[in-house]
Amino acid sequence: MAGERPPQEAKANSLMRVSHSNPSLQVTADHRLKMVEAPVHEPGTGEVLLHIRTTGVCGSDIHFWKTGRIGSLVVQGDCILGHEAAGVVLKCGEGVSRVQVGDRVAIEPGVPCENCFLCREGRYNLCEDVRFAGVYPYHGSVQRYMVYPAKWLHKIPDSVSFAEAALLEPLSVVLHGLQTARLTLGHGVLIAGAGPIGLIALAAARASGAHPIIITDLEPKRLAFAKDFVQSCVTYQVDRNLDAEANARAIRSVFGADDDEYQAPRTVLECTGVESSVCIAAFAVRRGGVVVVIGVGKAIMNNLPFMHISLAEIDLRFINRYRDTWPAGINCLAGGILDLKKLVSHKFPLEGALEAMELCSDLSKGSIKVHIVDDVDAAVL
Structure with a gap:
């Protein structure tokens, strides 16, 4: 049992x-x-x-x-x-x-x-x-x-x-999320949330070869920790005074998407489950991109930008825990792939x-x- x-x-x-x-x-x-x-x-x-x-x-x-x-x-x-x-x-x-x-x-x-x-x-x-x-x-x-x-x-x-x-348990959540997202070597990824899951996702995304990587949070101390944890990442503090679209525009600008839509992140790993963060993710990802909601949120979300997700053919995916991830997780730790x-x-x-x-x-x-x-x-x- x-x-x-x-x-x-x-x-x-x-x-x-x-x-x-x-x-x-x-x-x-x-x-x-x-x-x-x-x-x-x-x-x-x-x-x-x-x-x-x-x-x-x-x-x-x-x-x-x-x-x-x-x-x-x-x-x-x-x-x-x-x-x-x-x-x-x-x-x-x-x-x-x-x-x-x-x-x-x-x-x-x-x-x-x-x-x-x-x-x-x-x-x-x-x-x-x-x-x-x-x-x-x-x-x-x-x-x-x-x-x-x-x-x-x-x-x-x-x-x-x-x-x-x-x-290994939170790592397994991330491994299942990465398998669902299908990160691609050399393509940018946005990670929403610098809590434990987001930080593990940050390390795993770097190990997977994703680049550039931007991680967001409301709390500057967590972003400072993230920058120390994976020094090659870029941090973005979500502005409470801006709506989801405005925050997303600022994030896309950091990726360099102002001049080239192709530079917008192909993948977003949403690690908070917070509705406003999921909305930012939907607006930040490039058209035809993938948003994987890893975080656990409230039972009902009423304000997701449905038509934007639809017209941009954004692939909104979800995960539930994990399966067959412990052996891979153990190999990652024992082999020094992740610290x-x-x-x-x-x-x-x-x-x-x-x-x-x-x-x-x-x-x-x-x-x-x-x-x-x-x-x-x-x-x-």
């Missing part, structure tokens, strides 16, 4: 209650966070017991806390948060052969049904019956001990740290998970990627 067994199944499953501490960060249906001692489950057939060493805080965790939902995904009861995770195998259940005790692993947090037509087609990221760690009712990784299906674990080499392995270590701006111990969430939710604090780390010696249960 994705994460430990959901609350409604707890009574039906035998638990191995132990004296070893298992602190966990839980969100409630009434928008509260709490640290709770969680039970430890015995791994069943095909499952392993993990010691979670690192979990990254994602914007979706903040959404579930602050609003209680993302689209149709609603927090209806207590749920352990976390899905950007890596750890160590402590115990293997019956039938597990792909990993063994002591293996260092990254967690692919979505477990699809494997029976629907989408799963059979290999598009398992679209499975409607996916059990996703940290999304109610499936518990996530901000806890010390977690039971998880071995099939959805990926062994990491010694050269990849737990912190890097926990970045994402600088993105981790803050680390908190597991017992300080509440502080980690508070920091991450306050953009004025300047965090990029916040990690919750558990370096204690976990007992073999």
Whole structure:
């Protein structure tokens, strides 16, 4: 299962209650966070017991806390948060052969049904019956001990740290976005948003050979970080006093499209999900270009420039999470194609998970990627 067994199944499953501490960060249906001692489950057939060493805080965790939902995904009861995770195998259940005790692993947090037509087609990221760690009712990784299906674990080499392995989940989002966008060597790309996803997209676009690359944001500190992170990029601070078309004109001017429409970006990777940013992307991309919305936004957008998108034959695409990206992501990190270590701006111990969430939710604090780390010696249960 994705994460430990959901609350409604707890009574039906035998638990191995132990004296070893298992602190966990839980969100409630009434928008509260709490640290709770969680039970430890015995791994069943095909499952392993993990010691979670690192979990990254994602914007979706903040959404579930602050609003209680993302689209149709609603927090209806207590749920352990976390899905950007890596750890160590402590115990293997019956039938597990792909990993063994002591293996260092990254967690692919979505477990699809494997029976629907989408799963059979290999598009398992679209499975409607996916059990996703940290999304109610499936518990996530901000806890010390977690039971998880071995099939959805990926062994990491010694050269990849737990912190890097926990970045494989947001990297996977970007890899799926790049596959959807089909970036072309030597052609310009616009990246909207200098948050963690946008910054990873920036590094990945540079590694892919895209040029020139412009990244936008409202926050100058994030743009300064982006410029330091990938020095060859150009930054543009979105002007709140201008409408989408005016901001887009300014961006296109930086690309050199005032004199040559061909120089306007062929591709836009929209990494915020904010409606105004999607509108800027639509006006900034060249006619016949591609806009891939990677960011998660509100359920309904009412003001997209439909006729402009239509008349310019702009290919507006969307992604949902990822599929078959972990092996490639591991290769990128282990092979030195991408170095994402600088993105981790803050680390908190597991017992300080509440502080980690508070920091991450306050953009004025300047965090990029916040990690919750558990370096204690976990007992073999």
